[in-house]
Amino acid sequence: MPPQARLLGPADVRRLADELGLRPTKRLGQNFVHDPNTVRRIVAAAAVSGDDVVLEVGPGLGSLTLALLPCCRSVVAVEVDRVLAGRLPRTVAEYAPGTADRLRVVPADAMRVRAGDLTAGGPAPTALVANLPYNVAVPVVLHLLEEVPTLARGLVMVQSEVADRMAAGPGSRVYGVPSAKLAWYAEARRAGPVPRAVFWPVPNVDSALVALTRRPPPSAAPRAEVFAVVDAAFAQRRKTLRAALAGWAGSAERAGRLLAAAGVDPATRGEQLGIADFARIAEAAVRV
Structure with missing residues (x-):
């Protein structure tokens, strides 16, 4: 039986935020999921297994991290906010003590992180599962797919309109640079909506899940x-x-x-x- 985790609800999220003096910022795209059913749905849709090393970007207060840890080999969590990065291991120890040894936190900017940062002391990530900051979602995904070739698949939560562009095919009204560049690395498809009410603070845009499946580049051209x-x-x-x-x-x-x-x-x-x-x-x- 995998170790069980207690997940974060609205009261937990607010308590942790108050403890840290946290005021979510638009600059870092901080909207924290506080609904346990939503993170369970994300983990189920990601189909991670006990062999997977999951790369999570922007774990924040740990809502998704806690749901992922019992289901995979380990989680490598990349967090640019040093306060959040420092608190996450303690949160996991409190809410899911049986999985604490499966977590490694990398305090870094996901746009600049290198493969060596993610593999130091452990195996390379095989799956990307993340609630991505809306303002940098596509550049982060492109960077990670290029930098970490072992990422075989992913499930990311992004702004709904961004999800449309990521999954669009030629001829679509929203097909453009993000669609074409992402197709170099992976097949992308929408994997369901995420309601605004599951976030704190509530964003003024809708969200959606995008599933990614790595495939070989279509050409040997650089x-x-x-x-x-x-x-x-x-x-x-x-x-x-x-x-x-x-x-x-x-x-x-x-x-x-x-x-x-x-x-x-x-x-x-x-x-x-x-x-x-x-x-x-x-x-x-x-x-x-």
């Missing part, structure tokens, strides 16, 4: 070069690709040649292309 094509294509999304890629290619004429070599209609727009199409354009730039 990622940075492919992403440069994506950025150029969507910088002026109303323009045809021939015009939008002119600056990147050096001229509209060369952009047309590269698109033709990649088998892409120069009159189409970036929102119609999948990540494999962008990769073929990057590959063509080497040949043409």
